[in-house]
Amino acid sequence: xxxxxxxxxxxxxxxxxxxxxxxxxxxxxxxxxxxxxxxxxxxxxxxxxxxxxxxxxxxxxxxxxxxxxxxxxxxxxxxxxxxxxxxxxxxxxxxxxxxxxxxxx
Amino acid sequence: xxxxxxxxxxxxxxxxxxxxxxxxxxxxxxxxxxxxxxxxxxxxxxxxxxxxxxxxxxxxxxxxxxxxxxxxxxxxxxxxxxxxxxxxxxxxxxxxxxxxxxxxxxxxxxxxxxxxxxxxxxxxxxxxxxxxxxxxxxxxxxxxxxxxxxxxxxxxxxxxxxxxxxxxxxxxxxxxxxxxxxxxxxxxxxxxxxxxxxxxxxxxxxxxxxxxxxxxxxxxxxxxxxxxxxxxxxxxxxxxxxxxxxxxxxxxxxxxxxxxxxxxxxxxxxxxxxxxxxxxxxxxxxxxxxxxxxxxxxxxxxxxxxxxxxxxxxxxxxxxxxxxxxxxxxxxxxxxxxxxxxxxxxxxxxxxxxxxxxxxxxxxxxxxxxxxxxxxxxxxxxxxxxxxxxxxxxxxxxxxxxxxxxxxxxxxxxxxxxxxxxxxxxxxxxxxxxxxxxxxxxxxxxxxxxxxxxxxxxxxxxxxxxxxxxxxxxxxxxxxxxxxxxxxxxxxxxxxxxxxxxxxxxxxxxxxxxxxxxxxxxxxxxxxxxxxxxxxxxxxxxxxxxxxxxxxxxxxxxxx
Numbered sequence: 001x002x003x004x005x006x007x008x009x010x011x012x013x014x015x016x017x018x019x020x021x022x023x024x025x026x027x028x029x030x031x032x033x034x035x036x037x038x039x040x041x042x043x044x045x046x047x048x049x050x051x052x053x054x055x056x057x058x059x060x061x062x063x064x065x066x067x068x069x070x071x072x073x074x075x076x077x078x079x080x081x082x083x084x085x086x087x088x089x090x091x092x093x094x095x096x097x098x099x100x101x102x103x104x105x
Numbered sequence: 106x107x108x109x110x111x112x113x114x115x116x117x118x119x120x121x122x123x124x125x126x127x128x129x130x131x132x133x134x135x136x137x138x139x140x141x142x143x144x145x146x147x148x149x150x151x152x153x154x155x156x157x158x159x160x161x162x163x164x165x166x167x168x169x170x171x172x173x174x175x176x177x178x179x180x181x182x183x184x185x186x187x188x189x190x191x192x193x194x195x196x197x198x199x200x201x202x203x204x205x206x207x208x209x210x211x212x213x214x215x216x217x218x219x220x221x222x223x224x225x226x227x228x229x230x231x232x233x234x235x236x237x238x239x240x241x242x243x244x245x246x247x248x249x250x251x252x253x254x255x256x257x258x259x260x261x262x263x264x265x266x267x268x269x270x271x272x273x274x275x276x277x278x279x280x281x282x283x284x285x286x287x288x289x290x291x292x293x294x295x296x297x298x299x300x301x302x303x304x305x306x307x308x309x310x311x312x313x314x315x316x317x318x319x320x321x322x323x324x325x326x327x328x329x330x331x332x333x334x335x336x337x338x339x340x341x342x343x344x345x346x347x348x349x350x351x352x353x354x355x356x357x358x359x360x361x362x363x364x365x366x367x368x369x370x371x372x373x374x375x376x377x378x379x380x381x382x383x384x385x386x387x388x389x390x391x392x393x394x395x396x397x398x399x400x401x402x403x404x405x406x407x408x409x410x411x412x413x414x415x416x417x418x419x420x421x422x423x424x425x426x427x428x429x430x431x432x433x434x435x436x437x438x439x440x441x442x443x444x445x446x447x448x449x450x451x452x453x454x455x456x457x458x459x460x461x462x463x464x465x466x467x468x469x470x471x472x473x474x475x476x477x478x479x480x481x482x483x484x485x486x487x488x489x490x491x492x493x494x495x496x497x498x499x500x501x502x503x504x505x506x507x508x509x510x511x512x513x514x515x516x517x518x519x520x521x522x523x524x525x526x527x528x529x530x531x532x533x534x535x536x537x538x539x540x541x542x543x544x545x546x547x548x549x550x551x552x553x554x555x556x557x558x559x560x561x562x563x564x565x566x567x568x569x570x571x572x573x574x575x576x577x578x579x580x581x582x583x584x585x586x587x588x589x590x591x592x593x594x595x596x597x598x599x600x601x602x603x604x605x606x607x608x609x610x611x612x613x614x615x616x617x618x619x620x621x622x623x624x625x626x627x628x629x630x631x632x633x634x635x636x637x638x639x640x641x642x643x644x645x646x647x648x649x650x651x652x653x654x655x656x657x658x659x660x661x662x663x664x665x
Binding site: 018021022023093094 | 642643644647648651
């Protein structure tokens with residue numbers, strides 16, 4: 001299988017994920033977009049691993065590692081969204097008050 | 106009461122110190138220069154004094170009159186609520202005048218000169234509840250400050266031409282740039298000594314307390330202009346233009362002011378015009394190389410004019426008005442004032458044997474001598490000075506006699522003579538007026554001439570007083586209005602200043618301010634545009650970030 005097919009697929013996935021992050025106003029859907037981009041990267045890792053015919057399959061190992069990290073990250077992210085919903089009664093990011101930071105009045 | 110005499114004691118102490126300093130230098134024509142503090146790097150301004158015969162006699166005059174005025178004021182301003190500031194300003198004035206008289210460094214002289222002007226301003230406006238006092242003070246300050254610019258610029262020109270600001274070092278060198286320097290200094294002295302065309306401030310300074318008129322506006326400060334000319338006399342002598350200008354100003358001023366005094370109706374204003382006229386005599390003497398005569402007249406005028414003002418204060422104290430019409434017939438009820446005023450007016454009119462007679466004749470003799478003499482180069486100037494001085498002597502005797510008749514003669518009037526603290530200074534000054542004539546040279550031809558002129562003038566004044574003779578009404582009203590010069594000044598100068606300021610405002614608002622306003626507008630607009638990027642919306646930031654990454658990737662792929 002030529003390398004270009006998985007790369008095209010991963011580019012499409014990344015683009016969809018980026019669009020989700022930038023365009024969606026729902027925090028859960030933004031997190032889904034992030035997951036899509038992450039998995040596009042994973043697909044790239046597997047594809048290059050196979051293309052390079054690496055003996056130790058470091059690409060596949062790294063993908064497994066990334067999946068584990070992503071699982072932890074999405075757990076944390078959903079917990080934050082839940083806390084946000086409890087505090088603000090909404091998860092629409094445009095309706096949320098901007099968080100205060102140093103320097104803001 | 107005790108408090109008021111502490112100011113007298115302070116003045117006496119300062120005056121005594123000045124006298125001790127001055128006494129050994131009387132008659133010392135070369136002078137002694139003492140450097141107290143060397144000039145540093147900054148403009149070479151140091152503290153040094155120069156004492157010669159001229160400075161020493163000025164010191165005696167200034168401290169004497171200041172002390173007498175301070176004594177006089179203890180009674181004259183007995184109930185004044187601001188006595189303390191008044192007395193302290195007199196002391197400050199005395200110190201400033203001493204600084205001007207002894208300064209060898211031109212900047213020290215300038216500082217003293219300006220402090221004198223400031224004291225004059227404060228003391229004219231001492232009774233600031235009254236409108237004329239405020240207006241007169243502002244007028245005096247504006248006019249003299251304008252003239253002081255001449256002194257400031259003149260000092261800079263002196264420094265640039267001679268390389269030093271010390272008077273003794275300047276006079277030791279050959280005169281350089283004499284005409285511009287002398288003309289600039291002339292502007293300063295014309296303002297300070299109230300000469301034409303900057304003369305209008307002195308009569309308007311009369312709402313100030315009368316002892317102040319005696320001290321500042323008759324005897325000392327206004328004479329500082331003459332002193333400055335005498336001090337830098339070689340510079341003036343080197344410039345025929347400046348001498349001619351000075352002679353012209355002096356001639357115009359002396360006759361004009363004497364005529365104003367002749368028609369005046371207010372005693373203090375008459376004396377103020379008389380001061381202007383007598384100061385012009387001193388400048389006339391200076392302009393015909395009669396430095397000694399000018400200084401002698403300065404000293405004798407300082408004594409008799411201070412006497413006349415203090416006597417006027419006693420008369421006003423008794424009748425409660427400065428108007429001549431409120432006076433009359435006071436010769437019996439105020440014997441001390443009558444006797445001393447008679448001596449003062451005789452000196453003013455130039456009647457022997459008072460000092461005014463001798464010093465005025467000295468001036469006339471100097472003018473006569475320089476018609477054929479080596480100085481000034483232009484006989485016409487000396488001749489004009491001589492003729493105008495004679496004419497003015499006539500008018501002066503006439504107005505002095507008129508004041509004498511109006512105040513002391515006529516139906517007798519009840520009044521109380523002033524308290525002793527006020528009459529004693531009068532007696533001292535009257536004695537000085539006589540004593541200053543001791544040892545003076547008599548110019549017989551001129552002396553006889555002026556005495557005859559004075560006698561004729563007094564006769565005329567007597568006829569006018571009896572009503573046998575009167576001045577034409579038209580001439581009188583023109584002179585009463587003081588030639589309308591004040592109207593010219595009050596109308597034209599403000600309107601010119603108004604127009605200039607309006608034009609300046611337009612230039613300022615439309616041309617100069619355009620630059621700061623344009624930068625403000627530019628930064629405001631650009632910050633509004635830039636502010637839009639700071640939307641606090643993280644998704645917008647992320648979008649911009651992603652687009653930038655894509656753009657960079659395209660750049661790297663296409664051109665990399």
